[in-house]
Amino acid sequence: IWRTFFGGRYLILLMGAFSVYTGAIYNECFSKAMNPFPSGWSVTGMFQNGDWSEAVLEGNQYLTLDPNVTDVFHGPYPFGIDPIWSLSNNHLNFLNSYKMKMSVVIGIIHMTFGVCLGVFNYSHFRKGYSIVLVFLPELVFMVALFGYLVFMIVYKWLVYGPHNSQTAPSILIHFINMFLFSTSADNTELYTGQHIVQMVLVILALCSVPVLLFGKPLYLFLNHMLNSRIKSSSSSDRRPLLSQDGEGCINAVEGDVEEGGSAEEEEEEFDFSEVFMHQAIHTIEYCLGCISNTASYLRLWALSLAHAQLSEVLWSMVMRNALSWSQFYGAAILFPVFGFFAVLTIAILLVMEGLSAFLHALRLHWVEFQNKFYSGTGYKLTPFSFSSILESLSSPV
Template identity: 40%
Template sequence: MFGDWGHGICLLLATIYLIGREKKLSSQKLGDIMEMAFGGRYVILLMAVFSIYTGFIYNEFFSVPFELFGPSAYACRDLSCRDATTAGLIKVRPTYPFGLDPVWHGSRSELPFLNSLKMKMSIIIGVVQMNLGIMISYFNARFFQSNLNVWFQFIPQMIFLNSLFGYLSVLIVMKWWTGSKSDLYHVMIYMFLSPTDELGENQLFNGQKTVQLVLLLLAFVAVPWMLFPKPFLLKKQHQDRHQGQSYALLENTEESLQVNSNHDAHGHGEFEFSEVFVHQMIHTIEFVLGAVSNTASYLRLWALSLAHSELSSVFYDKVLLTAWGFNNWIILIVGLIVFVCATVGVLLLMETLSAFLHALRLHWVEFQNKFYEGDGYKFYPYSFALLDDDDE
């Protein structure tokens, strides 16, 4: 979301200053904003490092491209490519080795090309992170020795997510690799609406229609797999326990926790099947709908990255270059001051905070809802009145 290695270097220098003088600054009274920045100096340090990295990928330094990793892979075949089009370009060298080829910057094809690239990157990053969240739920299940959660939560969730959006990510990579002109929107929509139709020019590999039918079937099977077996098996385990079977089999498992919670709630050791079933149904519906909405939510990576790039380009072209074109030192100095203030105030402060908040939301909602349950210790707000003398 914050891909400019010029802005990243500015953030890095500011953070190094805060870290280098942290002993002195920690003993001083800072303002609200400065106090917040100083408290998060190591987080901002990491943000600056990765801003530089993504800036190299986007090949932007205050919105200006550089040929840092060699010359562009394209050259002008005729004069048509000099009027901000790419029609007259011809490939004369191997693909640009790292990041975006500088020839795209300033061309009429820049925005459609970057939109497509960043949108697909956002989907791939989102699918990878959501898969990581589901994998963490597996380790939760193993820790609590809950085989039910492994077989009826982890496995069907992995199947459902990757049958749809994992498959989409594979198609994106294949399209990049082969240079195909297929329409992935069309592929994914008609995978549901008309799964038996021929793909025609949207076919990326042999047997694609058969693969899509199998994946669609797996996705449909995964939903009842998540919904029905677990409540009935929990009911059976509860009945077996009350028929004299060892309670030790359920000790330290999620199932025993649910039974204990029902016992505490009703005082009879009752098992509320309807309550467990409704809870499982809500969990299933949330995951199925969330698989779509969460994937779409990762498109904020593309949107904010595009906003940052366009704002940076506007400040550079409409402020700095316009002031430079007057050939007047006073106007140039005024334009430079406006450019610096806009860069620092909007791009380095507001955009940094915006990117951080959106990244935090993606971690908290789209990522952690795959494994975090909050069923541990009860939350108590921090209070000085509850501190012991030793703690004080």
Template identity: 35%
Template sequence: MGMISYWEGRYVLLLMSLFSIYCGLIYNEFFSVPFHIFGGSAYKCRDVTCSDAKSAGLIKFRDPYPFGVDPSWRGSRSELPFLNSLKMKMSILLGVAQMNLGIVLSYFNARFFRSSLDVRYQFVPQMIFLNSLFGYLSLLIIIKWCTGSQADLYHVMIYMFLSPTDDLGENELFWGQRPLVQIVLLLLALVAVPWMLFPKPFILKKLHF
């Protein structure tokens, strides 16, 4: 019986193995030991002997690591803040992509049942609201990664609501971010909320009564 169970679950075991290898490559680790699989590190120690590397962090001196996390972060003082920030941003990107996929599937579901009401008052405002806020945040994350900017995305998103007309200063990632993009997206998000909540119930009530 044991052999039959293993045989029936062979594809699950195969996928688990492949994803384990993938995660190892993403972190450039083998049994939690870092390896420079894809070339030399982009960072070096602050002094010649590397005696202070564990406490004072690392200095960047060449282009970013070509694939995955640079192994030199392992054991440095900045390892935990760096990896926590990376995982948080990756979680946001994957979560927003998954939510967009769910909304797109709801569109096909509405098309299948020929419900134009769901398309107009559910699919469209949901797409606008999600991508005006979280889609915009995902775009900022990608721009920050590509440009190496030190902008504080917490500050950008919080003050997008609290003070949308204030100058972003050093947190500006591209030209026209505040006057053109952020204010327009904020207005779209505000319009999408009543558009999503109010018309459909009243229309259904009118149709059934």
């Protein structure tokens, strides 16, 4: 097992680097918030405007910061999540919605990038018709439905703020109504003319499905029929060359027959039913996969929530109890408790959670991302290895 870890040392290094980056985004280290920049929230405005008084402070365990009050909210945090959310009672609801939407946005961008990589395959194998009949319908289907979902998420983040958050519509209801060609009276529009735009996008997505299903098989069938007619017409126009003694005539006829036989052998057989069946399977897998694969990226949201809760449990049940000892022997108890906390953190959060996140990320790359462009019919993969390079350099030419 140590040889396995040593072989994946670069992968483990990258996993650690990205984990540090993710912790910087959430401004958390061992479930405790970091505050590298001043918070965008301030309690001063609540006292200055008379919203908070001594009676309010004494009678309530939880107080609410109203961003609509002057000098309470100064603006978004420069980088990552504002650490004041770790002190709030509704921080889980806030991070829950944020992480869920970010997982969907990352997943759709990742899958769209995979669809675009298919263009390089079609260009390399000189299949320009696949760019028009396969790539463009796939891109239209993805962008018209799920790319529009990303647009609605970002648009709602930019347009709706503290002053109009009470009237913010539900994106999920809008996305469901988009497929039903309907509207909800209780759910206001994000922008003017949203219903018309959504109808056009759904129609474009539906029209791309028959193009993806019938376009490539029909093109290959018509191209095969055209080539067959050209070959039959060219073979009927052949004229044998005759020599004076007649022997040349026999040789010419024999050579003509041999050439025709080789041409028939080289001519590939075309089975329309097989091509259509293959394209039908690809179309069904792609259209249904866009829905299931998008939902599969929500595992990023679930893993992040599980990791946050595990780190918070380890801190509150282990380190917080040790730090609560105010007597002189509390310092002596803190040393073994910290060792226990470090072992649990490395074993559970770093090793178990790290390998779990790696396996889920590998699955997302293999299934959700690579099935958009990878077919496995090219050259066999040769992993990077220092030993193979050294052997090739030391071997005689």
